[in-house]
Amino acid sequence: MWGLLPDMAAKRAALSPGATAFVEDAGGRVWTFAEIDDAAARMGAGLRALGLAPGDRVAALSFNRVEMFVALFAAQKAGLILVPLNWRLTAEELAEQAEIVAPALLLHDAQHHDAAKALAQGRQIPRAALEGGPRGAADLLATPDPLPPAQVPADRPWYLLFTSGSTGRPQAVVQTAGMGWAAAVNAAQAMDLTAADRTVNYLPLFHTAGVNLFTLPVFLWGGTTRVLPRFDAERLLALLEEGAASVFFGVPSVWHDFAAHVGAARPDWSAIRCASGGAALPERLIRDFAAKGALIRSGYGMTETGPTCFIMQADRVEAKPRAVGRVQALTEVRLDGVPDGAPGEGEVWLRGPAITPGYWEGPDAIRPATDAEGWLRTGDVARRDAEGDHEIVGRLRDMFVSGGENVWPAEIERVLCAHPDVAEAAVIAVPDDRLGEVGHAFVEPRAGHCIAPETLSEWCRARLAGYKVPRGFTEAQSLPRTASGKIRKPALKDWPR
Known part of the structure; x- marks a missing residue:
């Protein structure tokens, strides 16, 4: 669909250089879009100066922090591939992921210093601390000659996300700039995003929700994201009460934790556009939060398709609490065995620019995820009603x-x-x-x-x-x-x- 796309950080900085892009919750540092773009351009140049070449993988073992997004945009500028690693994994599991992607560098935060050191020594990977120190982020950001903005091939690998690995060997799913823009368009039109929007980033960045729900769309639309290191129900509810988010996404376990918390009624939920996904949210919870003013829109997507393929309409949440709504602007859907647009039940097939080109198996080996016509067979079964809304019935397996x-x-x-x-x-x-x-x-x-x-x-x-x-x-x-x-x-x- 797209050939070349703008450098995301540079384009946003050109549109609103002095506006606030990120706020670090720990310490309160504010980053403008111009500062994010400059930091990413300098980090990209610094990574190149270390000898990294386009296509090299940069692994990252870190809690959420603004520097992780700087690294993400730096990778896009330098043609590198960022690989956020799952910090919940054992040393053996991390080594398995490292074997798949063969990183040329490992970035890490202070909390994961020991795990990063063990992984780096075991596979002889150079490493750099995000907080600074020798060959750390401070040195990378001090590069005198930042990379200039350049157009980005829409289908070039930008970052890799491992599937959960709940069955079999983990697979590294290729994410591209084209996928990022498509997921953002889907999210923006479904959630009515504007530059005035605010969100909170707290879900792990080694999952698509951590990047795309809704941090990257809010960034591209000129809004502000507050970054928490990780999930903390008490702190999140306090931020929501303070008005830190006008749009918010939570996986079902987050909504369960909120429901059990004494502070669940404190935020003005009617002022927050809410969504959920990753698994079905129980109907009881949807109704309980609706009574508090929160209309939680269920959605559907995958690491392979972007997380914003379906998002329920807010005005239909209470009437259809189990539905994930209609397919969004830049995604096509087919239910296997069901005429296009007709009611029925079948396996969900998806197509469009939000779909991954495939699974990483090496610099010159990406295993396609779609068939010859571009359809990805999800393995999920959905039921479509006469109004065009979809409900996920379950997994074929x-x-x-x-x-x-x-x-x-x-x-x-x-x-x-x-x-x-x-x-x-x-x-x-x-x-x-x-x-x-x-x-x-x-x-x-x-x-x-x-x-x-x-x-x-x-x-x-x-x-x-x-x-x-x-x-x-x-x-x-x-x-x-x-x-x-x-x-x-x-x-x-x-x-x-």
């Missing part, structure tokens, strides 16, 4: 057959999450001699509540066909999750039942 009937765990999970004592639920298939497979539910109680498992079967039987009712229930105080907050269902296969 999660569906199981019980006594000849197809069973979608997501449907059962929604029913369980409506129970007054249940915060979250995960249903998996387990073998059964007579029926082949049956469901087993793992349920996480709401804060301050106790679950009587024997009542859950009755609850489900009143709301589901008999073949959908789980044959067993296990209470879990904390379900296993990925760093993006999704429940790791494969891990539940080995849990005691």
Whole structure:
């Protein structure tokens, strides 16, 4: 769709040089767009001076900080590829990611000094501290001759994001400038972004939500982002109460934590345009927050497609709390086996400039993620209604057959999450001699509540066909999750039942 695109930082600095781009929550430092562009241009030149060439990977092991966005824009200017690493991983898991991307440099913050040192020594990777020190950020930013602005190839790899790795070997998904602009357009038109908007960056930058929901779109539209090192419910609620965000995104676990917090009612939610994604948000939570004034718009996307493919319309949230709305401006959707635009149910296929070119397998080896016509088959099944709104039914690989009937765990999970004592639920298939497979539910109680498992079967039987009712229930105080907050269902296969 696009050939060459503007240098993001340079273009925004040209449009509003003195406006505030970022505020560091720890310390309160304010960065204007001109300062971000200058810092990125100097860091890009400094990285080149270290001997890094276009296409080289720069890994980063750090909590969220403004310098991470400087590094992201520096990589775009210098033709390098930033690789934010998952700081929650073990040393062995980090080494596996490093083996896949073969970084030429490792950036890190003070909190991850030891982990970075061990990773760098194990693979002989040069490293630099983001806080400064020898060959640190201060030296990189002191480069006397910053890189000049230059157009950016839309499909050139810009940064890599690893998928959660919940099954099999992690895959590094290529992200491009074209994807960034497309995701931003989708977000901006769905959330009505303007230069007056404010958001808070706190989700990990090794996930697409950390970059694209809504920090990069707000940056490109000229708004302001306050950066927190990581999720802190108390601090976030305080910032929302202070008016630090006019647009806000939270994964379901964030909304669950907010709901359990005594300060959940403090912000003026009616003044904040809210969204959620990454997994289904229980209908009960959507209605509870709507009563507080927060209309949480559910959305849908993937690391491979950008996170803003679908975002529900705010005025329809209460009428259709399970829907993710309509496909956004720069994304096309097809439901496999369903005529275009018609109601029906099928696997979600997506196409457009927000879709990744593929998976990183080396400098000259990117494995395509799409078919010959550009469609990416997501593996998720959606149902489209007569008004064009979509509801995610579940994952194809999660569906199981019980006594000849197809069973979608997501449907059962929604029913369980409506129970007054249940915060979250995960249903998996387990073998059964007579029926082949049956469901087993793992349920996480709401804060301050106790679950009587024997009542859950009755609850489900009143709301589901008999073949959908789980044959067993296990209470879990904390379900296993990925760093993006999704429940790791494969891990539940080995849990005691």
